[in-house]
Amino acid sequence: MILVTGATGTVGRALVDQLVEAGARVRAVSRRPAEAGLPAGVEVVGADLGDPVAVAGAMQGIERVFLLSSGPEIPEHDGILAKAAATAGVTRLVKLSSGRTGDDAATDPIPTWHRAGEQAVEASGVPWTIVRPLGFMSNALHWAGSIRDHDTVYAAFGQGRIAVVDPRDIAAVAAVALLGEGHDGRTYTLSGSQPLSPGEQTEILAEVLGRPLHYVEVSPEQARSAILDHGVPAELADAIMALRATALESFTSVVYPTVQDVTGSAPRTFAQWAADHAAAFGQALPGRTSPVS
Template identity: 40%
Template sequence: MVLVTGGSGTVGGEVVRRLPAGVEVRVLARDPARVAAGGRVRVVRGDYGDAASLRAALRGVRRAFLVTTVVGGDQDACFVRAAADAGVEHVVKLSAAAVEDAGADDLITRWQRESEELLRSSGLAWTLLRPRSFMSNSLAWAAEVRAEGVVRELFGASLNACVDPGDVAEVAVRALTGPGHAGRAYVLTGPEAVSAVQRTARLSCVLGRPLRFEELGWEEARARWGRRYPPAVGEALLRSAVRQREGAKAGVDGTFARLVGRPARSFGQWAADHVAGFSGR
């Protein structure tokens, strides 16, 4: 049996959908109504902070997909401890490519490094997925694209080899269901590094309407992220954006193609699949 956390999220939901038909799937969710159940997929209510719910969810599980979201929190520690106690054999963890960047020392990256080390030292078999930024982050532009035909972003010319979350899920499924992935860390990127300006242009082509790009100033970006995230996380994102401007996120990695046997999907392909999110149609 495979347990999936984050089953209502960007990658976890794709993992649930892509797991082979013969695999019994259990999904841990704080709100089970947000996850489609039925057939081989069973959804159980649980929370990282509720040890009893973790024990129940992990009973009989051999492999697990781990997604944690509270920066600096103890979600990883709680899950790994419960997984070890339950006899889970292998945990596939969603991390981030920035952990390999020696120059990245923001709050989020330090947390990811600490979380990885906690799993590696747990005695459990592990696989680490280290994606670059998700293409789906561009959905944050959707409201302004629909209302104004404009994209606003900090450092519009800086490059990021962003990745389709579905490609990350594809590698997760292979690690959860096949041999040879224990003890491996996989950096996952898209096929090219693209800027916000370039993504705007490609989105314009997909939508069949002109879009305008407007560069955000530093304080404007800080204010925007401050409305969406806790202050410390917002500041970490600003530091990460500076690393991107310096070229730290432009490297393209061939791991996905090697593992899956096809090229990683492009931003244009991803955008074509998400026209409704930007058009409202």
């Protein structure tokens, strides 16, 4: 049986679907199991990754684990889960990390948290695989409200480019690592097929949606205020802004062949992702076919 943490999130839910489709037995961890809404046949257990007793209970009978944690508690949560996995005799642990963790110059909070989490996983003695995406295409959903209301994307760091990757492709790499062999001790850095700036993503969204959209660059201070307005704690808001600022560096614009190499399929383009999520931004014009290449 495979344990999936973060199972109701963007990557976790895609992974659960792919594992179920492959015929795997899945146990999903959720803080609110009654609201998980996962496919039939998935065993859902309630547990907080900060609770060693609950995590140990969820680990019983598990052979392989997908670890997804977030926020300042990443080092603590990863350490608790890795220890429980070792005690339970887990044979593989796949951790979702951050692409920036592989940049030695990255000392901002999110890669620092994940670097400590990776170290806990590697020190556990459980065979491990690390998956490091550079950035998520799904982060564009943060613009959905302003696109629906104003046909406008407001984002900082307009000159920065990130080779964003579809969460479904991240999940596909994780699924291969969980289900197959030959992935122990491997670190996979993932990207999409091209680096894109916020303005370039806006242009692609406009083409897919079939209506003009505008990109307006805002200051980092304005962007941070918008994050805080959504109820994000200040510490995490600062960490998010520090990560966004790294789009100005060359590291985030590198295109890696990893998705193709591991899964045998090319990564989805941002246009494909946008077409699949058009409803979130307002549908394309009637009778128009959205591009997917």
